Amino acid sequence: MNSINIPASDESPQVFFDPKKGILEISGKSLPEDTKGFYDPIIDAVKEYTQKPNPHTVINLKLNYINSSSTKKILELVTHFEKIEKEGYNVELNWFYEENDDDMLEEGHEFNRLTELNVNIKKLSQVYL
Known part of the structure; x- marks a missing residue:
């Protein structure tokens, strides 16, 4: 399985997925015109990854x-x-937001309510000083 590295654009986020290391990162602005077309190949790669x-x-x-x-x-x-x-693998989900960005902080809390994974909500300033 190959890595995915999609550069960010004005409307879509940067996506980096390294299945060998078990790292997925999505960063930037996410409002692609064709959301399904943008995310479905990533979802397909994740489905393949979850087999092993x-x-x-x-x-x-x-x-x-x-x-x-x-x-x-x-x-x-x-x-x-x-x-x-649920099968016993460890999954760490981190939601980063910029300091003073209350909207994205609230999105992180909403995301935590909508998923069964524990979401670690972190300020970017705490991580990248």
């Missing part, structure tokens, strides 16, 4: 804007990680 996952998987979400259709697709993606956690 690493013992520990890290998901880092560093979004500064996300629309509702992107939220739905990312939640769909996360459901595949929920399945492997």
Whole structure:
């Protein structure tokens, strides 16, 4: 299985997925015109990864804007990680937000309510000083 590295654009986030290391990172602004077309190949790669996952998987979400259709697709993606956690694999989900960005902080809390994974909500300033 190959890594995925999609550069960010004005409307879509940067996506980096390294299945060998068990790392998925989505960062930037997520409001692609074709949300399904953007996220479905990533979801397919995650489905393949979950057939033989690493013992520990890290998901880092560093979004500064996300629309509702992107939220739905990312939640769909996360459901595949929920399945492997139920099978005994360790899945770490980190939601990063910029200091003073109350909207993305609230999105992180909402995301925590919508997923079965424990979401670690972290200020970017705490991590990247």
